[in-house]
Amino acid sequence: MSDSSPLWEVFVRARRGLAHTHVGSLHAPDAELALRNARDLYTRRQEGVSIWVVPASGITASSPDEKDAFFDPAADKVYRHPTFYEVPEGVAHL
Amino acid sequence: MNGPFAFTLALGDDALIAAQRLAEWTTRAPEMEEDIALANIALDQLGAARLLLSYAGELEGAGRDEDALAYLRDDREFRNCLLVELPNGDFAVTMAKLLALSAYQLPLYTALAGCADERLAAIGAKARKESAYHLDHAALWVKRLGDGTEESHRRMQAGIDQVWPYVHELFAAPPGAPVDPATLRGDFDTTVAAVLAEATLTLPDSGWAPGGGRDGVHTEHLSYLLAEMQVLARAHPGARW
Amino acid sequence: MYGNDFSGEDAPGGLLGEVEAAEAALRAAAERDRGAAGPGEDLAAYFAQVIDADQKIEPRDWMPEAYRRTLIRQIAQHAHSEIIGMQPEGNWISRAPSLKRKAILLAKVQDEAGHGLYLYAAAETLGISRDELVDLLLNGRQKYSSIFNYPTLTWADVGAIGWLVDGAAIVNQVPLCRCSYGPYARAMIRVCKEESFHQRQGYEILHVLAHGTPAQKAMAQDALDRWWYPSLAMFGPPDGDSTHSAQSMAWKIKRFSNDELRQRFVDMCVGQAEVLGLTIPDPDLRWNDERQAYDFTQPDYAELMQVISGNGPCNRERMAHRRHAHTEGAWVREAAAAYAAKQKNKEKVAA
Ligand SMILES: [Fe+2]
Numbered sequence: 001m002s003d004s005s006p007l008w009e010v011f012v013r014a015r016r017g018l019a020h021t022h023v024g025s026l027h028a029p030d031a032e033l034a035l036r037n038a039r040d041l042y043t044r045r046q047e048g049v050s051i052w053v054v055p056a057s058g059i060t061a062s063s064p065d066e067k068d069a070f071f072d073p074a075a076d077k078v079y080r081h082p083t084f085y086e087v088p089e090g091v092a093h094l
Numbered sequence: 095m096n097g098p099f100a101f102t103l104a105l106g107d108d109a110l111i112a113a114q115r116l117a118e119w120t121t122r123a124p125e126m127e128e129d130i131a132l133a134n135i136a137l138d139q140l141g142a143a144r145l146l147l148s149y150a151g152e153l154e155g156a157g158r159d160e161d162a163l164a165y166l167r168d169d170r171e172f173r174n175c176l177l178v179e180l181p182n183g184d185f186a187v188t189m190a191k192l193l194a195l196s197a198y199q200l201p202l203y204t205a206l207a208g209c210a211d212e213r214l215a216a217i218g219a220k221a222r223k224e225s226a227y228h229l230d231h232a233a234l235w236v237k238r239l240g241d242g243t244e245e246s247h248r249r250m251q252a253g254i255d256q257v258w259p260y261v262h263e264l265f266a267a268p269p270g271a272p273v274d275p276a277t278l279r280g281d282f283d284t285t286v287a288a289v290l291a292e293a294t295l296t297l298p299d300s301g302w303a304p305g306g307g308r309d310g311v312h313t314e315h316l317s318y319l320l321a322e323m324q325v326l327a328r329a330h331p332g333a334r335w
Numbered sequence: 336m337y338g339n340d341f342s343g344e345d346a347p348g349g350l351l352g353e354v355e356a357a358e359a360a361l362r363a364a365a366e367r368d369r370g371a372a373g374p375g376e377d378l379a380a381y382f383a384q385v386i387d388a389d390q391k392i393e394p395r396d397w398m399p400e401a402y403r404r405t406l407i408r409q410i411a412q413h414a415h416s417e418i419i420g421m422q423p424e425g426n427w428i429s430r431a432p433s434l435k436r437k438a439i440l441l442a443k444v445q446d447e448a449g450h451g452l453y454l455y456a457a458a459e460t461l462g463i464s465r466d467e468l469v470d471l472l473l474n475g476r477q478k479y480s481s482i483f484n485y486p487t488l489t490w491a492d493v494g495a496i497g498w499l500v501d502g503a504a505i506v507n508q509v510p511l512c513r514c515s516y517g518p519y520a521r522a523m524i525r526v527c528k529e530e531s532f533h534q535r536q537g538y539e540i541l542h543v544l545a546h547g548t549p550a551q552k553a554m555a556q557d558a559l560d561r562w563w564y565p566s567l568a569m570f571g572p573p574d575g576d577s578t579h580s581a582q583s584m585a586w587k588i589k590r591f592s593n594d595e596l597r598q599r600f601v602d603m604c605v606g607q608a609e610v611l612g613l614t615i616p617d618p619d620l621r622w623n624d625e626r627q628a629y630d631f632t633q634p635d636y637a638e639l640m641q642v643i644s645g646n647g648p649c650n651r652e653r654m655a656h657r658r659h660a661h662t663e664g665a666w667v668r669e670a671a672a673a674y675a676a677k678q679k680n681k682e683k684v685a686a
């Protein structure tokens with residue numbers, strides 16, 4: 001994997017106005033897959049509006065016009081957020 | 095069945111059965127990253143299915159909600175196309191299925207987004223963004239498998255060959271549909287041709303065009319899929335979950 | 336099995352609050368001036384200083400070889416647990432009893448895959464590749480949490496896993512948000528924020544069942560009966576028998592003992608079980624005023640050792656499943672690599 005599926009560092013801009021921040025890394029054989037995997041792995045809860053994936057050399061960024069199809073699908077998955085669940089009264093530590 | 099109900103139900107069933115099949119990949123994908131990607135697509139399909147089935151239930155006016163429609167109908171009452179109920183096969187077959195499905199759903203949802211029915215228009219507007227993503231994903235893999243190794247090329251071509259006869263059914267218009275799928279065929283063919291050309295793959299020419307899903311006449315596979323999906327809900331009639 | 340550390344008091348907002356407090360502490364420590372220059376001649380002294388100041392060791396810092404090895408083992412084991420842990424719950428995705436539950440469960444299992452990947456990535460910063468780690472798992476040389484070797488027999492088991500197994504994992508993992516190794520601490524902060532959703536959805540499943548039909552309630556109680564002791568065993572052997580604890584504590588990889596964490600977990604669960612109206616299967620469970628904690632029956636540690644050594648109900652199936660997916664996916668991974676190589680060549684030719 002190390003040769004055929006190199007490591008990419010992932011940077012996400014969480015919101016407009018903020019800089020891209022390093023969020024972790026992943027493996028992918030090429031930039032297109034790396035970007036796609038990064039979207040699925042690091043922005044499942046709408047954590048980003050823009051992603052960069054960086055191999056050992058060079059930077060590849062998601063283009064702004066891809067934003068809609070890229071990030072909107074996470075917007076309606078409210079069940080991922082813990083506040084979506086009814087916690088019956090009197091339950092602590094949940 | 096009234097026209098809008100039948101149409102909405104058919105789209106909802108397509109999405110539901112596609113979700114059920116895609117979710118079967120969970121814990122089994124060729125790479126852990128792909129496990130996540132397939133689950134995302136399954137979640138999108140499931141989300142669309144819930145919206146469509148809920149709305150279909152309202153159109154029907156018989157008090158059935160999304161779960162009543164999903165869990166309490168038999169296979170002869172399902173209106174999904176045969177394509178989505180076919181077994182997953184290997185990863186190439188699954189990508190061939192996803193390519194066909196998303197290349198069909200994208201123009202369909204896009205057209206729906208502009209239709210007169212506000213609810214369907216809203217669902218279409220939301221789902222088309224997801225379909226665009228699914229199509230990208232399928233195209234990405236079809237290219238990699240088609241133009242990857244000898245083995246992957248062979249498997250990808252076999253996947254296309256196996257799945258393609260089932261594509262024709264997608265473009266038969268149910269009566270009373272707000273969008274005639276036949277008008278989407280041009281878009282579909284252009285999209286698919288471009289992907290396959292880049293993937294060094296060809297379309298099979300076969301005169302075989304199985305159909306019947308829209309009339310509730312399915313392959314043998316659907317009944318097994320439903321048996322598994324519905325087993326728990328049916329074992330506890332009337333229970334809440 | 337994972338390690339630990341938490342503040343004695345419940346931070347505001349419960350477990351999520353603790354995670355946020357850990358995140359704030361991480362930032363505060365990063366700002367804090369240690370009053371010392373960068374690493375000089377004495378790398379070991381510098382390492383000790385950073386640990387003492389509750390700051391983070393980062394990938395390119397010098398670190399004792401044993402610190403590196405301990406972390407690799409622990410993080411890898413944790414990553415493997417997330418990946419293998421997808422299987423017992425994944426078992427119910429196709430049969431989830433409503434579309435809403437299906438969506439939630441699918442998203443939850445998908446999250447676990449994400450956790451596995453965050454953790455493999457953290458381990459890789461220590462100079463080992465994910466390939467090597469996956470191999471270590473597949474040929475049985477590294478372990479995963481014993482809990483995932485128990486079967487999910489009913490839908491209520493999905494609820495019990497969310498409530499108890501994810502709950503125990505959170506108790507174990509919240510302290511790891513303060514671990515001295517930066518990439519691990521950051522990964523754990525991310526993971527713990529997501530785990531809160533997991534625990535709540537599990538609790539909600541059981542709550543609905545416990546207030547449903549008699550058959551549903553029986554299903555919920557049966558699940559609690561089967562998952563209670565294996566969940567207690569997740570905290571590892573009792574302190575007396577626990578290897579590598581002291582050193583991990585000194586390095587601030589681990590801050591609380593297995594037994595302390597187990598106690599905290601029991602104390603949390605008792606009230607939650609009462610609200611569910613379910614009975615924890617322990618006749619000796621009772622409040623001890625002197626200790627200000629519950630007395631409880633210990634899990635069967637002989638059974639735990641059996642499961643860890645490969646003889647749990649599902650060890651063989653879990654590993655076979657993982658190996659099968661890995662082997663069956665090989666041609667796809669090879670194809671992607673071949674395609675990437677071809678594209679690179681084309682770029683070279685074009686340039
Ligand atoms: Fe997890």
Ligand SMILES: [Fe+2]
Pocket residue numbers: 447501530533
């Ligand atoms: Fe979890």
